[in-house]
Amino acid sequence: MKIGAYYNGANKCEFIIWAPLLESLDLKIESPEEKLIPMERIEGGYWHAEVADLGAGSRYMYRINGEHDRPDPASFYQPDGVHGASEVVDHGKFKWADLGWKGRQLDEKIFYEVHIGTFTPEGTFESAVKRLDYLVDLGINTIEIMPVAQFPGSRNWGYDGAYLFAVHNSYGGPDGLKYLVNECHKREIAVCLDVVYNHLGPEGNYISQYCPYFTDKYHTPWGAAVNFDDAHSDGVRNFVIRNAIYWFEYFHIDALRLDAIHGIFDMGAKHILKEMAEEVSEFCRQQGRRHLLIAESDLNDVRVIQPWAEGGYGLDAQWSDDFHHAVHTLLTGEDKGYYADFGRIDQLVKALSEGFVYSWDYSVYRRRMHGSSSAGMPAEQFAVFIQNHDQVGNRMLGERLSSLVSPEACKLAA
Incomplete structure (x- = not known):
């Protein structure tokens, strides 16, 4: 619906x-x-x-x-x-020039993460277009845009969005995002959009006055858990699935980064992520082009990316936190927090050869067994990185890797 x-x-x-x-x-x-x-x-x-x-x-x-x-x-x-x-928005008025664009395959994507509000002095979609040629010269062929759903104020990481369908007004609204995507596709740059389905921001969040969008069965670090399996959850599931397809249909987005799926709780017989993947697959079949769902997950649960025939959810890929942690600890020697689980060269070897380092192994950080084996899964299903907004922004001083290690070590990481 x-x-x-x-x-x-x-x-x-x-x-x-x-x-x-x-x-x-x-x-x-x-x-x-x-x-x-x-x-x-x-x-x-x-x-x-x-x-x-x-x-x-x-x-x-x-x-x-x-x-x-x-x-x-x-x-x-x-x-x-x-x-x-x-x-009211007329989504049909924008003149697209990308009708021949079919996207980029997983195994050729080179990501550059972009925060629209800080990427340029103006902090808008329109001004970001001026830097696209610079990204092409860098060798970038995919930009990952941090969340743009309407949040309070004019600048924010975007993870406190209250209106999942509304493109943020200070960035340029819906027409601004379409313009940026159109210009990206002209340069053969794919666009991945970060979306948040595990919670909503507190300010301006009136949705619970309309419907039972949240549940007390589960808890997240960011707010009330979204109701994917309790009474009246059918409408909630439809809400987020329609949102995923909305970005593909009206904004020609190539891929979605599904934020922190370990905060999406669903004990039903069909997990919401599997249903989303099925609906997106059908949309892609009808449109004649592929759109991707890429998960952020710290579960090390291979079901997330396994095909449906093998009992999986059928998502296209996930970010490889284990690869990041293995590289980061070997270069910096850090061992606090989740870095306590890493620091050995054989772990980097396993991350490169299998994907998950922890495949039902004991985690000192979690103080329990963790993960499942991803051996045999295609390498392109793991998006590797050496830093992102979380790994930098969650640090007390926000240091980037380049301020923690030597230039030679940075070259090695790259």
């Missing part, structure tokens, strides 16, 4: 929202002319309204049980931030 506000042309808009526990829901148009329109309850806990004489750029909110006006949790744009009205 699609969700959000869709401009269907000829000044007609369709609004669909999931709110199974509400007694009443009204669509409040705030501009260009104020009006209140009752929503119709339809099957599955969804509400629906079709409105004539309403164009793209119109602002709206939802009135919950006749009392509170709140933004659309599936808003496509929040021009005034997390507390302001949502805006």
Whole structure:
């Protein structure tokens, strides 16, 4: 089931929202002319309204049980931030020039991680385009964009997003992201977008007033756990699966980095990640091109990337934390935190030959057995790196590897 506000042309808009526990829901148009329109309850806990004489750029909110006006949790744009009205977006107006683009294969990707807010002095999608040729000269063929879902304020790592479908206003909104992706594809640069499905940021997060999006069954370090397997979880699962496909369909994103899947809890018979992979695979079949799902995971659980026929979730790849830790400890000698589990040359050999270093071995850091064997899995399913935002930003002083070791050691790591 699609969700959000869709401009269907000829000044007609369709609004669909999931709110199974509400007694009443009204669509409040705030501009260009104020009006209140009752929503119709339809099957599955969804509400629906079709409105004539309403164009793209119109602002709206939802009135919950006749009392509170709140933004659309599936808003496509929040021009005034997390507390302001949502805006109708015409996704069909952008003129794409990448129709022949088929993406890049896993085994040829060379990633460069980009934070849009700090990549250029202006901190916008448009200004980032000016540096694309520089990245091509570096040998980069894939950029990984840190999360752009609407969060409070103008600058943030992006992991406190409150509106998963809304491209952040200060970066340039939906048209700005489309422009950047279009220009990347002109230069044969693939685009991987970081998305967060394990929690939502606290400020501007009104989604629980609409639906049981969270559960107390599990806990995450960042906030309430998302409800993927409790009562009313079907609508939550649809919400995140539609979001994944949304980036592929309307923004031509090539791959998604699924943030910290160890914070995604699902004890159901079909894990949400497997269902997502199945739905994305079907979308790719219909579109005639491949889009990728790449997990961030500290589980060392081979099921994440195993094919469905072998009982896996069928994700395309995952980031190789074990490779990073093995390289980092050998070069720096650090042994605190999770680095306590690393520091031997044979571990680097295993990371290179198998993928997971810990494959049901005792972890000093975790004080328990950890991991499963990934021997035999294709090497391209492991994205290796020597630093990223977590490994730098989580340090007390934020040192990059180049400030910790000699230039020769940096060359060796590279």
